[in-house]
Amino acid sequence: MDEIDIRLSVNGEPVHGRAEARKTLADFLREDGGLTGTHLACEHGVCGACTVLLDGEAVRSCLLFAVQAEGSEVTTVEGLSPPDGTLSPVQEAFWENHGLQCGFCTPGFVVSVTAFLRRNPDPTDEEIREGLSGNLCRCTGYQGIVRAVRAAARASA
Amino acid sequence: MTESPQRAAPSAPAAPATGATGAPSAIGRLVGQRVRRKEDPRLLTGHGRYLDDVVLPGMLHAHFLRSDVARARITRIDTTAARAAEGVVAVLTAADLNPHLVGDMHGTLSPDNPGPLLPLAEHDVRHVGDPVALIVASNRYLAEDAAELVEVEYETLPPVVDMEQALSSDDIVVHAELSDNLCSRMEEPIDDELRRIFDTAPYVITETVLQHRYLPVPMETRGVIAVWDRHTGQLEIRISTQSPHDVRTTAGRITGVPEHQIRVIMGDVGGGFGQKAYVARDEQVVILAAHKLGRAVKWVEDRHENLVAATHSRTERVTVTLAADESGQLLGAHIDHLDDAGAYPVMGSGGAGAFVVMMFSGPYRLPKLAYRTTSVYTNTCTRAPYRGPWQAETLAREQVMDVLAHRIGIDPVELRRRNVVHRSELPYTMPGGMPIAEVSPEETLDQAMTMIDHPGFRVEQARALDTGRCLGLGIGLYIEPQPGMGPYGSEPAQIRMQPDGHVAVYLGSGSHGQGLETTTAQIVAEHLGIEPEDVSVHQGDTDATPYAFGTGGSRSGPILGAAVRQTALVAREKILAIAAHLLEASPDDLDIDGGVIAVAGTPAISVSLAQVAMTAYLNPAGLPPGMDAGLDFSSRYQAPPFMFSNACHACTVEVDPVTGTVTILRYVVSEDCGVMINPNIVEGQIDGGVVQGIGGVLYEHFVYDGDGNPLTTTFLDYLLPTAAEVPEIEHGHIETPAMTPGGYKGVGEGGAIGAPAAVVNAVADALRALGVESLSQPLGPARIVAAIEAAR
Numbered sequence: 001m002d003e004i005d006i007r008l009s010v011n012g013e014p015v016h017g018r019a020e021a022r023k024t025l026a027d028f029l030r031e032d033g034g035l036t037g038t039h040l041a042c043e044h045g046v047c048g049a050c051t052v053l054l055d056g057e058a059v060r061s062c063l064l065f066a067v068q069a070e071g072s073e074v075t076t077v078e079g080l081s082p083p084d085g086t087l088s089p090v091q092e093a094f095w096e097n098h099g100l101q102c103g104f105c106t107p108g109f110v111v112s113v114t115a116f117l118r119r120n121p122d123p124t125d126e127e128i129r130e131g132l133s134g135n136l137c138r139c140t141g142y143q144g145i146v147r148a149v150r151a152a153a154r155a156s157a
Numbered sequence: 158m159t160e161s162p163q164r165a166a167p168s169a170p171a172a173p174a175t176g177a178t179g180a181p182s183a184i185g186r187l188v189g190q191r192v193r194r195k196e197d198p199r200l201l202t203g204h205g206r207y208l209d210d211v212v213l214p215g216m217l218h219a220h221f222l223r224s225d226v227a228r229a230r231i232t233r234i235d236t237t238a239a240r241a242a243e244g245v246v247a248v249l250t251a252a253d254l255n256p257h258l259v260g261d262m263h264g265t266l267s268p269d270n271p272g273p274l275l276p277l278a279e280h281d282v283r284h285v286g287d288p289v290a291l292i293v294a295s296n297r298y299l300a301e302d303a304a305e306l307v308e309v310e311y312e313t314l315p316p317v318v319d320m321e322q323a324l325s326s327d328d329i330v331v332h333a334e335l336s337d338n339l340c341s342r343m344e345e346p347i348d349d350e351l352r353r354i355f356d357t358a359p360y361v362i363t364e365t366v367l368q369h370r371y372l373p374v375p376m377e378t379r380g381v382i383a384v385w386d387r388h389t390g391q392l393e394i395r396i397s398t399q400s401p402h403d404v405r406t407t408a409g410r411i412t413g414v415p416e417h418q419i420r421v422i423m424g425d426v427g428g429g430f431g432q433k434a435y436v437a438r439d440e441q442v443v444i445l446a447a448h449k450l451g452r453a454v455k456w457v458e459d460r461h462e463n464l465v466a467a468t469h470s471r472t473e474r475v476t477v478t479l480a481a482d483e484s485g486q487l488l489g490a491h492i493d494h495l496d497d498a499g500a501y502p503v504m505g506s507g508g509a510g511a512f513v514v515m516m517f518s519g520p521y522r523l524p525k526l527a528y529r530t531t532s533v534y535t536n537t538c539t540r541a542p543y544r545g546p547w548q549a550e551t552l553a554r555e556q557v558m559d560v561l562a563h564r565i566g567i568d569p570v571e572l573r574r575r576n577v578v579h580r581s582e583l584p585y586t587m588p589g590g591m592p593i594a595e596v597s598p599e600e601t602l603d604q605a606m607t608m609i610d611h612p613g614f615r616v617e618q619a620r621a622l623d624t625g626r627c628l629g630l631g632i633g634l635y636i637e638p639q640p641g642m643g644p645y646g647s648e649p650a651q652i653r654m655q656p657d658g659h660v661a662v663y664l665g666s667g668s669h670g671q672g673l674e675t676t677t678a679q680i681v682a683e684h685l686g687i688e689p690e691d692v693s694v695h696q697g698d699t700d701a702t703p704y705a706f707g708t709g710g711s712r713s714g715p716i717l718g719a720a721v722r723q724t725a726l727v728a729r730e731k732i733l734a735i736a737a738h739l740l741e742a743s744p745d746d747l748d749i750d751g752g753v754i755a756v757a758g759t760p761a762i763s764v765s766l767a768q769v770a771m772t773a774y775l776n777p778a779g780l781p782p783g784m785d786a787g788l789d790f791s792s793r794y795q796a797p798p799f800m801f802s803n804a805c806h807a808c809t810v811e812v813d814p815v816t817g818t819v820t821i822l823r824y825v826v827s828e829d830c831g832v833m834i835n836p837n838i839v840e841g842q843i844d845g846g847v848v849q850g851i852g853g854v855l856y857e858h859f860v861y862d863g864d865g866n867p868l869t870t871t872f873l874d875y876l877l878p879t880a881a882e883v884p885e886i887e888h889g890h891i892e893t894p895a896m897t898p899g900g901y902k903g904v905g906e907g908g909a910i911g912a913p914a915a916v917v918n919a920v921a922d923a924l925r926a927l928g929v930e931s932l933s934q935p936l937g938p939a940r941i942v943a944a945i946e947a948a949r
Contacts, residue, residue, distance in 0.1 A: 022298065036210035037203015039427075041376045042460040046872035049376060077203035091201040095193055098837040101845065102670030103200030104376040104427025110201060132880035136872070138376050138428050139670050140841060141848030141908075142880040 008069045010035070011079030019066040026050045028066035029076060037077040037107045041136070048135035049108040052076050058115035077107035080114055090114050090152045099148035101139030109135050113149055123153060187683040188899075191837045194675040195689060196425075196668070205425040208380040208397040209457045216382065217246055219443055219456040220300035222290040222307050223466055224282035227318065227536040227865025228331075229311035231280060231289070238306040239292060244299035248307065249291045249446055251279035257449045260410035264435040264503050265403055265644060265706075272340065272534060273332050274501050276442045282311070283331055283500040284536050285867055286466030288439060291446055293454055316536035316865040320472065320497035323533040331500055331534040340498040340532040343511055347491055347527040354489040354525060358480035364560050366553040367933040368913070370472040370497070371857040373543045374877060375669075377427020378458035379467060381440040383408075383447035392419045394444060398436070399429045399669055400707025403644075405699045407436040412448045423697035426669035430849070431542035432468050433669065434709040435503055438539075439466070464875055465867050469859060470543030472497035475513070475553035485565050485572045489525035490588075492517055494549065498532045499540040512547030512638070515589040519554055519636050520598030520803060521576040526588035536865045542709070544846060545910035551635040555914035559631075559921065569918070570611055573602055573634055593636055593801050595902075597829045597891045601805040602634055604827035604889045609807045622926050627814055628822070629923025633806040633914030639711045639903040641796030648712070648796070649703035650720040652681060652728050654788035656774045658752060658767035660685060660692045665705020666717050667697035671842065671905060673713055676834040677721050680899070684725040685732070686749025687766065703791065711802070711903025718834060719898040720794035728790045735769045738781040800895055802902035804828035806847070806911035808884070810919040814927060814945055817938030819855055819920055826911070827889035831902035839904050840888050846908015847886055852878040853909075854916040858935045924948075 003018040010033055017032050024043075029035045029052070038061055041049035045063040052061045053075035080088045087095065090113050100106040109132070116123070116131040123131065128149045129142075137145060184190070199205055236248040247253075255276050263271040278287045290307055294300035317329040323338040331338055347355070355361055382395040392414045398404050401421040409416045426433065436444075439458070447454040458467065476493040494513050510530030517526060532540075545551075562572035577599045578585045584594035611630070618628045640646075651663040662677055673696065678689035685692075695701055705717075729749070736754040737744040740763070746756050755763035770788055772779045777786040809822040826843050833839045856876040860868040869875040894900025913934070920941070921932050928948035932941075 020298070030210075031212075035203070036207075037205075039207070039377070040209070041378070041427075042872050044460065044871050044873070047376065047460075077201075081202045087198065087201060091198075094201055095197045098191075098194070098841050100197060100200055101672065101841055102376065102428040103196065103205050103425060104207065106200050107203045129880045134879075136376065136877050136879065138374055138430070138849070138877070139845045141844035141846075141886060142883050143844040143886055144837075144841060146880060146885075 004067050006066055006070055008071060009073045011075055021065060021067055023066050024062055025064040025066045025069050026061035029061060029074070035076045035078050039104055039107055041104060046136070047105065048112060049105050051108040051111045051135070053111060053115060058112050077110055080110060088114065089155050090117065093148040093152035093155060097144045097147040097151055099140065099144040105135060105137045109137065109145060113152065117153055117156065121153060121156060185683050187679040187689065188834050189832065190835065192675060192679055192689060192835055194672045195678055195694070196672060196674050200425065207377055207425050207427055208382065208395060211382060211395055211424065213382060213384060213453045216453040216455050217293050217295060218297040218300050219446065219454050220292045220297060220304055221288045221439065221462065222292065222304045224278060224285055224287040224289055226282060226311050226313050227285050227316035229282050229313040231278065231282065231309060232312050233308070233310040234290070235308040236290065239303040242299070242303040242306055244295040245292065245303045246295070247293040247450055248303065249277070249293070250289065251275065251277040254291065254442065254445055254449065255279055257445050258411055259413040262411055262438065262441055265406060266435070267503065272501065273334050274438065276438070276445055284538055285865055286462070286538055288442060291442055293446060293450065318535055318537060318861050318863060318865045320474070320495055320533050320535055323535045324495065324531065331536055338534045340502060340534050341510070342529070342531045343514070344529045345527050351489045351491065351525045351527050354480050355478065358488050359483045360481040360561060360564055361478065362557065362561055362564055363476065363478045364557045365474060365476045366556050368471045368473045368549055368552055369934050370469055370859040371853045372464065372469055372859055373430035373432040374463070375428030375430055375432055378460060378463040379433065379437065379440065380457040381443050382453060382455040383444040384453040385448040385451050387451050390414070390418050392448065394419065394421045396421060396423055396440060397426050397433060398423050399433045399709060400435065401667060401697050401699050402665060402704045403707055404436050407441065408444050411441055411445060421699045423667050426667070429669040429708070430544045431546065431709065434542055434707065437468065437503060438501065460872065461870055464859070464870055466538060468503070468541035469499055469538045470540060471853065472540065473549045475549050477553050477557045479557050479561060481561055485561065485567060485575050487521055487523045487576050490517065490523060491527045492553065494528070494530040496532050497535050497537065497540060499535060499537045501539045502532070503539055503541045509542070509546040513550045515591055516547055516636065516638060517550045517554060518587045519551060520578055520634050522578055522585070523588050537861060544849060545906040548910040548913065551633055551910050552914045552917070555633050555918060559918050563925065569632060570606055573632065577602060577634070591799065595893050595895050596636055596801050596803045597893045598634060598636065598803050598805070600891045601803060601827040601829055604891060605805040605807040605825050608825045608827065608887060608889050609809065609823060614809055627812045627923040627926065628809060629812065629919040629921065630807065630809050631915045631917065631919025631922055633911035633918070635910050636801050636803045637711065637903065637907045637910055639715055639800040639802070641716060641800060642798045644706040645710055645712055646796050647793050648705050648716040648720040649791065649793040650717070650724040651703060651789070651791040652724050654728065654732070654766070654770050656770050658765060658770045660687065662692060662694045662721065663702045664694065664696040664717065665703045666708050666713055669708060671708065671713055672835070672838045673717065676718065676838060679834055680718060680721045681725045684722065684729050687752050691752065711905040713905070714830065714834065714901045714903050715800050715895060715897055716794060716796045718901040719796070720792065722899040723794055724790050724792045727792060728788065731788065732766065732769055734781055734784065735773060736764050739764050739769070739772065739779065794898065796897065800897060800902055802830045802904060802907060804907050804911055806915040808915045808919050810923055812920055812923040812941060817941035819936060819941070821851065821884040823887065824884045825887045825889070827891065828904065828907065829891040829893050830904035831893060831895040832900035833890065833892065834901060836890070842904045843888065843908045844886050846906060847912045848878055848883050849909045850912025851883060851916055854913050854934055854936055
């Protein structure tokens with residue numbers, strides 16, 4: 001199958017790649033970009049594990065083709081933490097509040113919550129739960145995750 | 158280190174923070190503290206290393222072609238076009254692959270007479286999802302393309318989909334090699350004494366409790382990469398598993414490669430919940446294919462496969478007959494348990510039934526018990542263990558206790574108080590012969606009822622009913638066993654203090670989310686006077702670690718924790734002996750703190766761990782006479798046959814009688830898992846299990862139609878709970894140390910054991926005022942509305 005040229009920005013770096021038209025953005029990031037922090041857990045747009053920021057908006061990279069990201073700015077979980085090895089406020093809050101166990105859904109939650117708190121920096125509990133409802137976690141029962149979002153909102157207030 | 162806002166304040170005076178012996182609580186400098194997890198920074202930043210993240214040179218990608226019919230003869234398979242397709246390296250059918258199998262595919266813990274099992278379906282298929290061919294290609298997209306070119310013709314046959322039908326069916330047999338669909342059966346018939354009890358007791362009730370089909374659903378699906386190097390004779394397997402050493406044993410058995418030539422590596426594992434506790438058929442097929450092809454082959458299951466063809470769970474019917482005297486004291490019971498083993502049950506499907514009957518009396522005094530437990534084959538997906546595989550005992554017992562309470566006319570809490578085993582009665586021998594000890598069911602019941610304000614809730618419930626609102630309270634009180642027999646009984650730990658005084662620990666078991674890197678480092682650092690940061694924990698590589706059976710049965714806390722602790726204490730003893738020699742002091746006068754060993758009360762007389770370690774490795778002449786050089790330690794802990802933890806779950810719900818919607822108002826867990834190593838991790842394990850139980854009762858339901866076609870094959874149909882549906886979970890802790898080293902007990906499965914009973918009972922309690930007598934899962938809105946209408 002023919003490959004198509006793609007130019008985009010990933011985590012602030014220009015990327016020039018080639019991919020079949022049917023290749024998902026998630027597969028492109030993972031296989032061609034080596035950014036394996038973006039996880040695939042359903043590949044049909046429900047679980048949110050593959051969430052990345054596309055021009056600042058949280059999107060499901062399993063539902064986008066790589067070619068659809070042409071000219072866009074993509075941020076993956078790897079691009080959220082400072083290069084000095086410290087954690088972002090959201091990541092720090094997840095660590096502090098035991099917001100993860102197996103960690104497989106975690107990058108999707110971290111990216112989603114980052115976008116959510118940018119949009120709504122002072123959410124109510126109900127808004128937090130609603131905001132998290134597009135991401136599935138099977139380990140934590142969401143208890144530590146909800147606490148982490150509250151804490152991250154407080155920390156940046 | 159955080160103080161969780163959910164943690165309940167020490168509430169009931171009846172809730173001692175100490176054990177039966179009155180020993181002080183074992184909270185230490187690190188053990189018992191809410192230490193942040195060592196695993197988290199890499200997982201939070203996208204730098205975990207899961208199976209699908211691994212890319213090996215020359216690696217091929219595999220895709221399964223699976224049966225889309227439940228029962229059929231395969232009349233023709235033509236792979237010509239698929240073999241010629243772009244990128245395809247091999248298309249393997251049973252004719253190609255099955256002769257390559259040299260040993261038994263059944264798991265190490267399988268029952269004595271496991272049913273038929275082959276790598277790929279041969280001659281016929283027995284459930285939707287049965288693997289028919291494996292396509293191996295240069296990438297996954299091309300492998301899936303080629304699968305569409307494989308031509309398979311089936312002569313379809315009527316399937317048996319329902320377990321009751323399987324039991325009675327003579328003409329439709331899942332496995333043609335067998336005469337019927339009976340997978341296993343155990344029976345202890347009603348004797349004269351129990352018959353007399355049933356004939357004469359003031360209260361005798363019979364209730365049937367159904368548990369529908371729901372699934373483990375780890376967020377990371379299954380996956381494996383196998384590489385066979387025929388020049389070195391080495392088989393390397395990377396796999397998402399709970400049991401790397403058992404993968405090695407199984408791989409050796411099926412390929413004939415001796416185990417010293419097999420290396421199994423598990424990286425980070427994205428949840429298991431039992432589904433990855435053994436090497437299932439699909440992973441074995443990929444290992445055989447790599448061995449046959451001499452190439453690196455990767456297979457990562459997609460979600461559709463995981464739902465349809467990985468493993469299924471629950472799917473049980475329990476009929477309980479329970480007798481009680483005038484005051485509600487239990488006199489005797491009979492249970493008839495039936496479970497659906499699917500087509501190819503793994504790892505002791507019949508064994509789940511044995512635990513159901515053994516644990517049936519749970520926290521209550523029950524003088525007499527008879528039982529029958531039956532497991533049947535059906536043309537459905539494999540049944541396999543899932544978090545608390547025997548939890549039907551709690552689900553059934555706790556529902557029947559509520560029915561009995563209402564028959565007698567007392568509060569279900571009062572009935573439980575009259576029957577619960579008191580601490581003074583321990584050890585108490587259950588009617589199945591199993592003695593329970595070091596448990597606190599009465600204390601957890603009292604603590605949970607205080608936390609949820611049971612009397613206050615009854616007032617609120619009555620008041621709400623006056624305005625047409627239906628509130629209910631449900632309880633799940635249980636004892637959770639941790640098996641320590643057979644391969645589950647022993648666990649190793651190796652500790653190496655390096656020459657610079659830092660410590661590396663090697664575990665045979667590995668974590669799939671439980672935070673074993675953290676809890677292990679806490680225990681070791683506690684006893685060696687260092688910080689968790691000074692300890693690295695290595696797991697999941699069979700070339701580096703000693704043999705262990707893996708995680709399962711909530712065994713990592715009590716058995717692995719004990720192994721780590723006893724090894725750390727041996728290390729401490731030698732470290733202190735060396736330090737004593739260097740300091741010309743008595744070891745009894747020394748303590749380790751902050752990596753420095755000093756004479757108690759005289760901190761100036763000290764030596765660092767690094768100096769001790771350097772001496773041990775580089776200057777053996779500086780050691781006490783006769784002492785071996787080095788600071789590497791290995792020991793294996795042998796557990797008692799059973800250990801027990803316990804808990805009481807209680808929740809309150811509101812049911813909307815018009816829409817059938819259930820809202821959980823409060824959810825409380827009072828739990829006793831002995832000495833807590835890390836309360837964050839304890840509560841996290843409970844929370845995850847509770848939400849799986851809530852999901853199982855209210856949302857999750859894997860459905861087959863009458864022809865055995867799966868209907869819930871995506872997350873749009875198979876509904877997992879989200880943050881928007883689940884309540885805040887409130888925790889209370891009772892700490893009764895186990896008799897095992899460290900006093901730790903298991904806590905991994907309990908949440909999923911107690912929650913279904915608590916939720917079903919709460920909904921039933923809410924609907925009782927509307928005349929609803931019986932309810933069965935799943936409790937979706939339609940079923941609740943139907944139950945209300947039927948009661949009118």
